[in-house]
Amino acid sequence: xxxxxxxxxxxxxxxxxxxxxxxxxxxxxxxxxxxxxxxxxxxxxxxxxxxxxxxxxxxxxxxxxxxxxxxxxxxxxxxxxxxxxxxxxxxxxxxxxxxxxxxxxxxxxxxxxxxxxxxxxxxxxxxxxxxxxxxxxxxxxxxxxxxx
Numbered sequence: 681x682x683x684x685x686x687x688x689x690x691x692x693x694x695x696x697x698x699x700x701x702x703x704x705x706x707x708x709x710x711x712x713x714x715x716x717x718x719x720x721x722x723x724x725x726x727x728x729x730x731x732x733x734x735x736x737x738x739x740x741x742x743x744x745x746x747x748x749x750x751x752x753x754x755x756x757x758x759x760x761x762x763x764x765x766x767x768x769x770x771x772x773x774x775x776x777x778x779x780x781x782x783x784x785x786x787x788x789x790x791x792x793x794x795x796x797x798x799x800x801x802x803x804x805x806x807x808x809x810x811x812x813x814x815x816x817x818x819x820x821x822x823x824x825x826x827x828x
Contacts, residue, residue: 686774686796689713693770693802699760703751703771705738710749712775713738721752726773726795734759734797768802 689712690705697704705713716722721739728734736759737752765771777793 686776687712689773689775689795691770691772694765694767696767699765699767701757702753703736703756705749705751707747707749710747713749716740724751724795726797728763728796729798763799765799766802768804770800770802772798772800774798 690709692698692703692706695704713724714722720742721737724736724738726734726736734755736755738749739752740747740749759765774796775793776796
């Protein structure tokens with residue numbers, strides 16, 4: 681199988697809702713997900729950066745003016761503690777196609793595709809180096825000056 685180019689389809693810093701309930705997906709990412717084919721849910725098999733397989737169910741709300749995609753609570757909530765995710769961590773989903781290893785249908789080779797997920801840890805402030813102000817910006821405490 682030849683290497684395929686990874687295309688980023690979604691990158692998001694995790695919020696309280698993402699950690700405690702479900703991963704909300706920006707609507708602009710919908711065109712990069714598999715087609716829902718008239719339904720409101722689909723399975724999204726992904727591999728993490730350790731090669732472990734996860735299957736998330738992506739759902740669209742059934743009512744409302746616009747689609748609001750989320751990863752279903754149960755599947756996502758299994759992933760969060762397994763990876764030790766916290767608010768501010770960033771998850772990125774990628775899509776890859778392998779053109780030489782696809783499914784042949786009536787003489788045409790359809791590329792095999794897969795999805796992957798990567799986690800980037802948020803930088804956490806240490807208790808001795810400062811804290812966050814009301815806007816979430818880091819405020820460093822001045823270090824004492826010791827004269828020689």
